[in-house]
Amino acid sequence: MEIVEVESAVRGDAHFVQVHTSDGRTGVGQSACWGYPDAVHAVVQTFRPYLLGADPDRIEHHWHHLYRMGPFRGSVLTAAVSAIDLALWDLLGKRLGVPVWQLLGGRVRDRIRLHLLLPGTGAQALAEQAAAAVADGFTAVKFDPLPAAYGDLSQARLVAETEATTAAVRDTVGPDVDLLIELHRKLTPLQAQAVVPALARHLPLLVEDPVQIDSVSSQAEVGRRAPGVPMANGERLHTIWEFKELLAQAGAQYVRPDVGLAGGLSHARKIAALAEAHHAAVVTHNCLGPLLTMASVQLDTVIPNFVTQEYSPLDDQLADGPARACVRREGGFLPVPQEPGLGVTLDLTDTRPLDLTGRPLTRIPLRADGSVAYAV
Structure with a gap:
């Protein structure tokens, strides 16, 4: 069994992944870096050549490989790793017929x-x-x-x-x-x-x-x-x-x-x-x-x-x-x-954009003097 496809999709401020395996199963995941979903999508696309053909059960190994592929860190990278990790756990649970817990x-x-x-x-x-x-x-x-x-x-x-x-x-x-x-x-x-x-x-x-x-x-x-x-x-x-x-x-x-x-x-x-x-x-x-x-x-x-x-x-x-x-x-x-x-x-065939946060990034708190306040 091996990974045959990695799908990444942005729906508004939501980012999802689907990992497909050669036995016909699909694992699903989602990232939580809601401010920059397109950036997370781009990182997952960078992961894709490594993941194709890989054994989906080697979850810990894949985590470290993806996290350490480049000398860069931050929420966009870990969000992309998170989405893939969740999808691999989902796949393993489905293959063994048990909940992930x-x-x-x-x-x-x-x-x-x-x-x-x-x-x-x-x-x-x-x-x-x-x-x-x-x-x-x-x-x-x-x-x-x-x-x-x-x-x-x-x-x-x-x-x-x-x-x-x-x-x-x-x-x-x-x-x-x-x-x-x-x-x-x-x-x-x-x-x-x-x-x-x-x-x-x-x-x-x-x-x-x-x-x-x-x-x-x-x-x-x-x-x-x-x-x-x-x-x-x-x-x-x-x-x-x-x-x-x-x-x-x-x-x-x-x-x-x-x-x-x-x-x-x-x-x-x-x-x-x-x-x-x-x-x-x-x-x-x-x-x-x-x-x-x-x-x-x-x-x-x-x-x-x-x-x-x-x-x-x-x-x-x-x-x-x-x-x-x-x-x-x-x-x-x-x-x-x-x-x-x-x-x-x-269901990634549903292409409607989601609004999970209700907050455009450009709308941030300003003080009365026009300066940027501490933002959420």
């Missing part, structure tokens, strides 16, 4: 807890969306409480409005629902020193990515300066080496690998093990539709330090889209999939 060591749980991404802004909208999520069965919600003009407010106003929005959600859902607070890398380290401690009295499960990802050390330092507030980092990190540095500097209690960016299941499994060795938990990042959700669930099912899986309203909206999952949400949980492979089908 069974190949990764077997399940340690019977269902996957979800936290719902709330798209609203402002205290009233977020409180209403949180109440609706709880009524629908979710036990955790995630939201961004920063005010719209965060780049231009005084420090005191920034802290007060962020804390008031968080309070509104906490007061609405009560103490039995976990709050995951997403700050979208919008703050400077000095702003984060004031904002993050102000959220502590609302007992969030975690506060995620207060500052930009340019420096692992800076991210870790923010965590060390906010005792009593669990920090989460990593949705934009790419490799076990970056996560190792973050964890070694005590910068995160929760790590957030994305299987479509951080090297697929092969690499994300290692990141989870690194976190476990540091007594850190895993909250997998995921916001790009059903295929990456199902891939993430394979990891969530087998690791002991998993806490909750990110779930986007897009997963419900795209249930009948080009990528279709074999399981559907049951309240605030997903059942562990039993279908062979990743448990998802992909």
Whole structure:
């Protein structure tokens, strides 16, 4: 058996791959570098001559070959490796007739807890969306409480409005629902020193990515300066080496690998093990539709330090889209999939462009003086 074709396709801000083998099977994958899908597509095309004729079962070998083909690194490369890696795991599961989680060591749980991404802004909208999520069965919600003009407010106003929005959600859902607070890398380290401690009295499960990802050390330092507030980092990190540095500097209690960016299941499994060795938990990042959700669930099912899986309203909206999952949400949980492979089908004959993020790259936050604010 060998790989006979590698398909790569861009659909709007989504990038998918299909790997076909000589026994008639197809494995599917997706990358998560949503800002530059055409660049990821180009890298996969560069991989194609190496993959054609190769044994699809040599997943770890192919990972290292593709990652080390050239002396260049970054999110575009690891996203392309991730998409291929997911497709190869999907193929192996299909060939053996088992879900991928069974190949990764077997399940340690019977269902996957979800936290719902709330798209609203402002205290009233977020409180209403949180109440609706709880009524629908979710036990955790995630939201961004920063005010719209965060780049231009005084420090005191920034802290007060962020804390008031968080309070509104906490007061609405009560103490039995976990709050995951997403700050979208919008703050400077000095702003984060004031904002993050102000959220502590609302007992969030975690506060995620207060500052930009340019420096692992800076991210870790923010965590060390906010005792009593669990920090989460990593949705934009790419490799076990970056996560190792973050964890070694005590910068995160929760790590957030994305299987479509951080090297697929092969690499994300290692990141989870690194976190476990540091007594850190895993909250997998995921916001790009059903295929990456199902891939993430394979990891969530087998690791002991998993806490909750990110779930986007897009997963419900795209249930009948080009990528279709074999399981559907049951309240605030997903059942562990039993279908062979990743448990998802992909129809690349559907050429409609997807809009998974709703954010053109040219639309970035600007301050009132015209300068570029810290962007998501």
